[in-house]
Amino acid sequence: MSQRLEAALFLGRARRSGKILPEHARAHNRSLVLQTLFRGGAMSRADLARETGLTRVTISDLVVGLIADRYVAEQGVREAAGPGKPAILVDLDRDGHRIVGLDLSASDRFTGAVLTLDGEIVARHDLAVPSDRSDAVAAVVALAQTLIADAHAPVLGVGVGTPGVVDGHGVVLAAPGLGWEHLDLTRILSDALDVPVLVANDANAAVLAEHTFGGAGDDVILVKVGRGVGAGLLTGGQPLAGARSAAGEIGHVTVGTDGGPQCACGKIGCLEAWLSVPSLSSRLAALDAPARDAELRDAGERLGIALAPIVGALDLSEIVLSGPAELLDGALSRAAAETVRTRTLATFHDELQVRMTAQGQDIVLRGAAVMVLSGRLGVS
Numbered sequence: 166m167s168q169r170l171e172a173a174l175f176l177g178r179a180r181r182s183g184k185i186l187p188e189h190a191r192a193h194n195r196s197l198v199l200q201t202l203f204r205g206g207a208m209s210r211a212d213l214a215r216e217t218g219l220t221r222v223t224i225s226d227l228v229v230g231l232i233a234d235r236y237v238a239e240q241g242v243r244e245a246a247g248p249g250k251p252a253i254l255v256d257l258d259r260d261g262h263r264i265v266g267l268d269l270s271a272s273d274r275f276t277g278a279v280l281t282l283d284g285e286i287v288a289r290h291d292l293a294v295p296s297d298r299s300d301a302v303a304a305v306v307a308l309a310q311t312l313i314a315d316a317h318a319p320v321l322g323v324g325v326g327t328p329g330v331v332d333g334h335g336v337v338l339a340a341p342g343l344g345w346e347h348l349d350l351t352r353i354l355s356d357a358l359d360v361p362v363l364v365a366n367d368a369n370a371a372v373l374a375e376h377t378f379g380g381a382g383d384d385v386i387l388v389k390v391g392r393g394v395g396a397g398l399l400t401g402g403q404p405l406a407g408a409r410s411a412a413g414e415i416g417h418v419t420v421g422t423d424g425g426p427q428c429a430c431g432k433i434g435c436l437e438a439w440l441s442v443p444s445l446s447s448r449l450a451a452l453d454a455p456a457r458d459a460e461l462r463d464a465g466e467r468l469g470i471a472l473a474p475i476v477g478a479l480d481l482s483e484i485v486l487s488g489p490a491e492l493l494d495g496a497l498s499r500a501a502a503e504t505v506r507t508r509t510l511a512t513f514h515d516e517l518q519v520r521m522t523a524q525g526q527d528i529v530l531r532g533a534a535v536m537v538l539s540g541r542l543g544v545s
């Protein structure tokens with residue numbers, strides 16, 4: 166592991182050992198400076214001292230190190246308002262490093278991007294998902310190598326959003342669509358690429374993108390509707406993993422006691438059977454406009470029935486939907502919002518928002534970048 170800014174890990178270790186060592190404090194302070202610039206944009210060293218509560222001397226010392234490591238760069242001067250020296254501004258060094266993000270969640274293509282430290286996409290590559298499942302891992306490695314070769318700067322890390330259940334070490338416990346079981350994708354990629362690698366479930370990556378770039382609050386569920394239905398959860402701003410790393414796996418929760426469509430898992434009336442893009446699209450194909458609307462409302466109501474107890478139990482303030490807007494944005498999301506409101510306590514959940522993500526198709530790629538920013542720099 167890199168000796169650089171593993172602030173979150175350092176602090177975890179420091180807490181366990183019961184004392185804060187100087188190098189831990191330094192890593193923490195470096196993260197604090199980077200986080201302040203990430204959120205606040207370019208500012209002077211004096212501004213940084215004020216924002217972080219650190220001394221001017223400490224800030225100057227940290228900034229020297231961060232400039233040497235190409236995380237921070239000087240950005241010229243700000244004209245002084247009164248007498249005195251104009252202040253030199255410092256900001257994140259946006260060209261100093263790049264991040265590579267991979268999204269393995271689509272059924273036909275693995276997609277990837279090279280991103281700046283602000284999550285802006287500067288290059289894209291993709292390739293077809295091999296029909297032979299044993300080739301899928303090799304394809305992921307090849308895609309990551311192509312992206313790293315196209316980064317034109319040191320790569321801070323590779324973040325991967327994959328379908329399936331992924332444990333806290335980035336091992337894919339089960340991804341039936343890809344035929345993966347107990348696959349240590351993190352180890353395979355780090356050995357092949359020689360850069361730090363972070364792997365998470367695609368919906369868990371997506372909720373991080375919504376939190377960092379989409380303005381979502383700290384208590385939010387992101388429901389990702391595609392070939393399947395999954396969710397990523399943040400409570401108190403922290404990802405919720407669950408006992409078996411499967412928090413948010415709501416696709417095979419049965420909704421209602423009135424039967425419903427047959428699900429691929431063998432049960433009847435799973436949320437995924439009501440709501441997945443293939444299932445919903447095929448039911449809509451045969452319908453005229455009013456019947457379409459009724460079908461979408463029904464699907465939204467099913468989603469609301471599944472989400473209401475989650476919203477109530479975790480006291481969430483937002484539900485964000487990610488998937489095809491022509492299906493989700495409209496009758497479906499309105500019905501979901503109404504259903505959640507009528508099935509939860511009005512005092513707390515009357516203001517509950519159900520909205521589409523503004524991150525579009527790139528939500529998993531940008532979430533993968535947040536995983537790298539957070540894991541490597543302590544920034545989110």
Ligand SMILES: [Zn+2]
Nearest residue numbers: 417428430435
């Ligand atoms: Zn099912």
